[in-house]
Amino acid sequence: MPKPGNGAPTLLRRLRPARNLTDRAAADIAAEIRGGRLPPGARLPTEQEMMATLGVSRTVVREAVSALRAEGLVVTRQGSGAFVAADATRVPFRIDPEAMGTIADALNVMELRLAIEVEAAALAAERATPAQVGAVMGAHAAMAAAIAREDTAVNEDFLFHRAIASATANAQFPQFLEFLGRHVIPRQRVRAAIANPKEQREYLARIQREHLRIGQAIKGRDPADARKAMRAHLLNSITRYRRLAERDGPA
Amino acid sequence: MPKPGNGAPTLLRRLRPARNLTDRAAADIAAEIRGGRLPPGARLPTEQEMMATLGVSRTVVREAVSALRAEGLVVTRQGSGAFVAADATRVPFRIDPEAMGTIADALNVMELRLAIEVEAAALAAERATPAQVGAVMGAHAAMAAAIAREDTAVNEDFLFHRAIASATANAQFPQFLEFLGRHVIPRQRVRAAIANPKEQREYLARIQREHLRIGQAIKGRDPADARKAMRAHLLNSITRYRRLAERDGPA
DNA sequence: TTCCTCCGGTCATCGTACAAGTTGCCCAAC
DNA sequence: GTTGGGCAACTTGTACGATGACCGGAGGAA
Numbered sequence: 001m002p003k004p005g006n007g008a009p010t011l012l013r014r015l016r017p018a019r020n021l022t023d024r025a026a027a028d029i030a031a032e033i034r035g036g037r038l039p040p041g042a043r044l045p046t047e048q049e050m051m052a053t054l055g056v057s058r059t060v061v062r063e064a065v066s067a068l069r070a071e072g073l074v075v076t077r078q079g080s081g082a083f084v085a086a087d088a089t090r091v092p093f094r095i096d097p098e099a100m101g102t103i104a105d106a107l108n109v110m111e112l113r114l115a116i117e118v119e120a121a122a123l124a125a126e127r128a129t130p131a132q133v134g135a136v137m138g139a140h141a142a143m144a145a146a147i148a149r150e151d152t153a154v155n156e157d158f159l160f161h162r163a164i165a166s167a168t169a170n171a172q173f174p175q176f177l178e179f180l181g182r183h184v185i186p187r188q189r190v191r192a193a194i195a196n197p198k199e200q201r202e203y204l205a206r207i208q209r210e211h212l213r214i215g216q217a218i219k220g221r222d223p224a225d226a227r228k229a230m231r232a233h234l235l236n237s238i239t240r241y242r243r244l245a246e247r248d249g250p251a
Numbered sequence: 252m253p254k255p256g257n258g259a260p261t262l263l264r265r266l267r268p269a270r271n272l273t274d275r276a277a278a279d280i281a282a283e284i285r286g287g288r289l290p291p292g293a294r295l296p297t298e299q300e301m302m303a304t305l306g307v308s309r310t311v312v313r314e315a316v317s318a319l320r321a322e323g324l325v326v327t328r329q330g331s332g333a334f335v336a337a338d339a340t341r342v343p344f345r346i347d348p349e350a351m352g353t354i355a356d357a358l359n360v361m362e363l364r365l366a367i368e369v370e371a372a373a374l375a376a377e378r379a380t381p382a383q384v385g386a387v388m389g390a391h392a393a394m395a396a397a398i399a400r401e402d403t404a405v406n407e408d409f410l411f412h413r414a415i416a417s418a419t420a421n422a423q424f425p426q427f428l429e430f431l432g433r434h435v436i437p438r439q440r441v442r443a444a445i446a447n448p449k450e451q452r453e454y455l456a457r458i459q460r461e462h463l464r465i466g467q468a469i470k471g472r473d474p475a476d477a478r479k480a481m482r483a484h485l486l487n488s489i490t491r492y493r494r495l496a497e498r499d500g501p502a
Numbered sequence: 503t504t505c506c507t508c509c510g511g512t513c514a515t516c517g518t519a520c521a522a523g524t525t526g527c528c529c530a531a532c
Numbered sequence: 533g534t535t536g537g538g539c540a541a542c543t544t545g546t547a548c549g550a551t552g553a554c555c556g557g558a559g560g561a562a
Contacts, residue, residue, distance in 0.1 A: 020329075020514070020515090021514080021515070022317060022514085022515095026321065046542085046543060046544085047543075047544070048543085056515080056516090057515055057516045057517070058516085058517080058518095059310070059313070059514085059515060059516065059517090060514085060515065060516085062310070062314060062544090062545090063313060063314055063317040063514095064317075065544095066273060066314040066315075066317045066318050066321075067317050067318055067320065067321035068321070069318065070277065070317075070318035070319070070321045070322055071321055071322075076543095076544065076545090077523085077524080077543090077544075078271075078522065078523050078524080078543075078544045078545055079522070079523030079524035079525080079542080079543055079544060079545090080523075080524050080525080080542095080543070080544075081524090081542095081543060081544075082543090082544080087433070088433050089346075089348040089433050089434060090345075090348060091430075091433070092343035092344055092345040092430075093343055093344040093345075093426070093427060093430040094341075094343040094344075095340075095423070097340040097341060108421045108422065108423045109423060111370070111374070111419075111421050111423070111424075112367070112421070112423045112424065112427060114370065115366050115367050115369070115370030115371070115424075116363070116366050116367070118366070118370065119362070119365065119366030119369065120366070123362070168362075170359045170362050170363070171359065172346070172359045172360060172362070172363045173362075173363065173366075175344070176344060176363060179342075179343075179344040182338070182339050182340050182342070183340060271544095271545065271546090272545075272546070273545085273546090297511085297512065297513085298512080298513070299512090307546080307547090308546055308547040308548070309547080309548080309549095310545085310546060310547065310548085311545085311546065311547085313513090313514090314545095316513095327513065327514090328512090328513080328554085328555080329512075329513045329514060329553065329554050329555080330511080330512055330513060330514095330553070330554030330555035330556080331511095331512070331513080331554075331555050331556080332511095332512065332513075332555090333512095333513080
């Protein structure tokens with residue numbers, strides 16, 4: 001047994017995210033930057049120096065720097081050196097999935113989503129073209145159809161929300177909602193937790209009522225009502241999630 | 252003619268962001284993925300195949316893949332291959348600074364910020380600890396001091412907003428606001444555009460009045476009023492920016 | 503059938519070499 | 533002394549080859 005259990009199942013692999021030399025080197029350099037020891041505009045050590053400091057080959061150093069370049073943290077200039085990016089406008093917004101362990105983390109993301117969607121609903125009520133209003137109502141109908149065929153309707157649910165975000169005439173809203181949607185965890189799991197079919201039907205019917213109210217506010221060009229309806233809907237979602245989490249424990 | 256005019260001055264270099272072989276290779280592969288030709292979970296071509304297809308060395312291919320790995324788009328497994336990430340939870344949210352040319356783009360980001368901050372103000376009114384309320388009012392005082400010494404108070408302005416985001420008891424709000432703050436363009440430029448010192452003073456005084464109303468709503472634990480005050484403040488900002496942009500043309 | 507071993511393929515890391523670009527220094531010319 | 537050109541050293545960009553670590557399947561042994 002030359003190595004301590006590295007045949008671990010996928011689950012443990014996830015927790016220790018396969019840190020190879022490149023990742024570690026990139027993390028080390030990034031720490032120097034974020035820690036302020038390498039201020040914006042400062043020049044990084046040369047590849048040779050980093051090779052010596054980190055004890056790795058040039059390949060590893062270059063791949064690490066390449067990763068930081070993609071991240072927007074570093075810019076390189078041939079013949080001159082590598083520099084900490086002077087303006088951080090290229091550094092993206094991340095939500096680390098590893099740091100999303102607790103229920104509180106999930107609720108935090110849901111609150112962010114609420115903030116976005118409440119405003120999106122209002123903007124949609126103000127600006128949606130007739131076609132976009134049609135898309136919202138169509139998404140509502142599609143979800144009804146999914147429910148009718150005993151589906152969990154998870155995808156249709158999200159599509160309804162996305163239709164609203166798209167109706168804001170502001171591309172940032174659907175893009176950011178798409179991003180958050182990847183983190184607003186296990187809707188599947190939440191719904192799966194509702195074992196009782198009757199309970200499941202009532203749950204979906206309630207969502208549909210809430211959706212309908214939102215859609216009608218948008219169709220009726222009533223931003224204030226759209227805001228209120230969307231807020232109520234998402235607050236209910238948060239409450240439902242919190243209750244399920246308390247009942248079943250962290251998952 | 253081996254290379255078309257690449258002796259462009261630094262200014263032009265900025266516009267065409269220094270596309271070396273690695274960047275181009277990474278963009279090519281990323282396009283395959285985002286275009287759906289490489290669906291999630293699919294295996295990428297081997298390094299050898301990509302070398303042949305892209306006509307570059309292995310170094311370049313590896314650095315490109317390293318960049319995509321950092322981006323969360325690809326995961327590699329030694330001995331097995333490189334794969335399109337099955338779940339996109341690591342893919343971050345980006346606002347491409349290159350695509351932020353027009354006034355409309357800037358306004359879109361400001362609307363996103365409005366959505367976040369309106370909700371943040373309400374949450375702060377609900378949840379802020381006494382110390383956090385103190386921090387908000389302290390930020391307001393700091394801005395007053397900056398104005399008194401004829402400063403543009405750009406930083407103090409942002410610090411006030413950040414103090415509110417921090418008072419939400421939800422770390423996502425300050426983090427996301429920090430991110431957006433890097434894109435909410437040239438506040439410096441907007442303020443610099445106000446040449447007249449008297450006009451400048453009135454402008455800052457008005458902001459301070461708006462800030463004060465927000466701060467008092469938070470201190471008074473009135474979420475609805477905090478929402479209203481923050482919305483009014485940021486709508487004014489948007490209007491001011493739009494007016495300046497119309498007056499001075501796109502910058 | 504089940505288990506083990508082996509082997510080819512693949513990524514990970516290392517090392518070297520050269521090309522391309524930058525910077526500062528030296529030195530000649532004025 | 534100042535200025536300008538050009539050279540030299542240094543740094544990143546690209547290419548290539550070699551070896552190690554790891555995976556997955558083929559094939560053989562029990």
